[in-house]
Amino acid sequence: MPRHRHRKRPLMDxxxxxxxxxxxRLRQAARTIGITHAAKAAGVPYTTLRDYMNGGEMKFSSVAALARVCGVSLDWLAYGVGTPPASSSPLGSDAPPRGGHQAVIPWLDNRDEGLRISRTWLEKTFQQDGTSLRLLTVTGDAMSPTLREDDLLIVDTSHQHVQGGGLYALAIEDAILIRRLERRLGGGLRALADNERYPAQEVSAEEASQINVIGEIVWSGGSPHG
Structure with a gap:
């Protein structure tokens, strides 16, 4: 008897x-903070987000992350139930919104416009208005596998004093380094990279006082690690 192959059932209209x-609805929500920025902030590849917006099948974890960064509920995104985004900014708009339901996190080096983001998400996530937050991207592999090249970081520049331990951005000559810093007895620091190829560095109290700590890394996002 001839064998019949199972075919994928076609989607109904x-x-x-x-x-x-x-x-x-996803396109509408993403436009409120900028589609490219929405993809970066949620850790979803831009091409995947584009497919979703064009009616492709959606992965739940990715859509949940997109709903969070865009400040909308999953119910609204999935079924249109609830409150839609309050406003939508056209692509290519040069002026960041003032007040209202959006905030803009600027780049540390003041390039480009910055990241348009839901003010509700900002306040819930960081418990602040965002004035001390700055954007930064990862360069190099020192913090791999935790952080990868071109991952997006949010730095809180109000946290420049190391207490206990944390992940910090440091200005060293003309470069910016990301390291885990641990406070040592006597005022010194221990600087750690997550990549085993980079040895830990012990920093004396005198040397630590000369280090330019830009701020603490409070959020990171990028393409899913595969």
């Missing part, structure tokens, strides 16, 4: 329509 509607 109502399923296709539902996915398209979800994609349009």
């Amino acid at each position: 109502n399923q296709i329509q539902l996915m398209r509607e979800r994609g349009e």
Whole structure:
């Protein structure tokens, strides 16, 4: 008897329509903070986000992250139930919104516009208005596998005094380094890289006083690690 191959069942028209509607809601939400920025902040590849917005099948964890950074509920994103984004900024808008439901986190080096983000998410995540936050991208492999090249970081520049331990951005000559800093007895520091190829460094109290600590890394995001 001939063997029959199992074929993937075609999507029904109502399923296709539902996915398209979800994609349009996602597009609306992503535009409130900028589509490229939404992808970076949620750790979703831009091409994946584009497929979602065009009606492609969505991965729950990615959509949950996108809903969070865009400041909308999963119910609204999935089914249109609840409150939609309060405003939508056109792509290419040069002026960041003032007040309202959005905030802009600027780049540390003041390049480009910055990251448009939901003020609600900002306040819930960092318990502050965001004025001390700055954006930075990872360069090099010293913090691999925790942080990878081009991962997006948010630095709190109000946290420049190391207490206990944490992940910090340091200005060393013309470069910016990311290291785990641990406070040592006597006022010294221990600087650690997550990549085993980079040895730990012991910093005396006198040397520590000369280090320019930009701030503490309070958030990181990038493409999913595969």
